Amino acid sequence: MLIDIIAGARPNFMKIAPIIKAINTANAQGAKLRFRLVHTGQHYDAKMSGDFFTQLGIPEPDYNLEVGSGTQAEQTAAIMVRYEKLLTDEPGDICLVVGDVTSTMACAIVAKKMGLKVAHVEGGIRSGDWTMPEEINRVVTDSITDYFFTTSEYANRNLRNAGISDDRIFFVGNTMIDSLMSNMDNLRAPDCWEALGLVPAKYFVLTLHRPSNVDEDAILYKLLLTIGKSAQNLPIIFPVHPRTAKVLMALDNFPDNIHMVDPLPYFEFNYLVKHSKCVLTDSGGITEEATYMDIPCITLRETTERPETVDVGSNELVGTDISAISSAMAKLMAGDWKKGSVPEKWDGAASVRIVDVLSTLKIDS
Ligand code: UD1
Numbered sequence: 001m002l003i004d005i006i007a008g009a010r011p012n013f014m015k016i017a018p019i020i021k022a023i024n025t026a027n028a029q030g031a032k033l034r035f036r037l038v039h040t041g042q043h044y045d046a047k048m049s050g051d052f053f054t055q056l057g058i059p060e061p062d063y064n065l066e067v068g069s070g071t072q073a074e075q076t077a078a079i080m081v082r083y084e085k086l087l088t089d090e091p092g093d094i095c096l097v098v099g100d101v102t103s104t105m106a107c108a109i110v111a112k113k114m115g116l117k118v119a120h121v122e123g124g125i126r127s128g129d130w131t132m133p134e135e136i137n138r139v140v141t142d143s144i145t146d147y148f149f150t151t152s153e154y155a156n157r158n159l160r161n162a163g164i165s166d167d168r169i170f171f172v173g174n175t176m177i178d179s180l181m182s183n184m185d186n187l188r189a190p191d192c193w194e195a196l197g198l199v200p201a202k203y204f205v206l207t208l209h210r211p212s213n214v215d216e217d218a219i220l221y222k223l224l225l226t227i228g229k230s231a232q233n234l235p236i237i238f239p240v241h242p243r244t245a246k247v248l249m250a251l252d253n254f255p256d257n258i259h260m261v262d263p264l265p266y267f268e269f270n271y272l273v274k275h276s277k278c279v280l281t282d283s284g285g286i287t288e289e290a291t292y293m294d295i296p297c298i299t300l301r302e303t304t305e306r307p308e309t310v311d312v313g314s315n316e317l318v319g320t321d322i323s324a325i326s327s328a329m330a331k332l333m334a335g336d337w338k339k340g341s342v343p344e345k346w347d348g349a350a351s352v353r354i355v356d357v358l359s360t361l362k363i364d365s
Helices: 012-027 045-058 072-090 101-113 133-143 153-160 176-188 190-196 217-230 242-249 266-275 285-293 321-333 350-360
Strands: 002-007 034-039 094-098 117-121 149-152 170-172 204-207 236-239 256-259 278-279 297-299 314-315
Touching: 002 012, 002 101, 002 117, 002 149, 012 034, 012 045, 012 094, 012 350, 034 285, 045 176, 072 101, 072 236, 094 101, 101 117, 117 133, 133 170, 149 153, 149 350, 153 170, 170 350, 176 266, 176 285, 176 350, 204 285, 217 256, 217 321, 266 285, 278 285, 278 321, 297 321
Parallel strands: 002 034, 002 094, 094 117, 117 149, 149 170, 204 236, 204 278, 236 256, 278 297, 297 314
Antiparallel strands: none
16 A cells, blocks of 8 residues: 655644654554655745755655746645656555645545545644635545544534434544654754844744735734734844735834744754743644643734643634733733643644554455
8 A cells, every 4th residue: 555645834844743653653563654745846845845854854755846936826836747647657545635735635636536545734723714725725635535544523523414424434643743853852952042142931922924914015014013012122033924024024113022033943943842931823833842842822814723731731812903912912921821732633743643553444446
């Protein structure tokens, strides 16, 4: 049985790394799982891709589709055409996709049409926000998925409500947390730590890259002004995503306490989060990592597809309203933040559970 493991964009890499390790471990103990790693090339900069491969010990991809930048349709189309060609030349049996990026959906569609089974890691999560390309990617991918590997009871419920039978839903936990747990001892301070004289619990981490927050300069600027002011002179470390960087180039006069840095590698970014006072973010994955580390997290979005990070974890869904952000930050500065705990099955063994399931599947070309 040949498994294609698909990865395309930054948030995919920490999800596939532990799965590949678990497959290699199982094979060393006698399992016979063949896989090939397909990088679509959706993200291609060293800072968005290569650094993660190196730090997380991900092997060189067997194939790189090298699609590069483009609109949603251009990227989707290019990935589909190139992956179809690959499967035509060298067929596979299962296509394992992770998360909700364009590469996830594009490869799932091609694989299903070419007769492969589709396995979706992080299946079933829903924000209900149809303005996010990721929500469309999730729903389309799940509509053609055969095996769902889920991170939460919320995801299980969403799938059951959509009529998916229990025998196709595998509640395994969270591979992103597998990566984090196995790398806790590798976390290390980024260069800006000394350069800025950072002190544990006396700085914020900020990330922003959702189109709705960053594509319009007026919206982005207002967010930065509010966050800068509400941090009461504490430094804010802002690793800037390439999408956000393009808009920031046309702006100036930022609050002095906002320090923009390049996108950080995995060890350095999570070190910063682990020692911070609070993370402000519009990412989904970072809310999970903050929850695991019990670091207060303010989500700058109106919805989340990961409600367990709010119910159980340290995350609060604050949205993008300026006064709501100021109030949340005031509450935090007053020391009035909830204590979180770790959601069920976020225990570092999700990838092993996935590989256990894959080992039992009887699919042959
Ligand atoms: C994608 C994902 C998003 C994820 C994010 C993490 C989709 C729909 N969205 O959004 O879910 O949270 O990745 O980063 O798949 N660029 C570079 N260098 C790179 C990669 C991108 O300069 O290595 C530039 C591109 O030219 C593009 C912009 O960054 O203009 C955005 O990249 P894109 O892959 O379209 O989407 P993201 O916003 O990164």
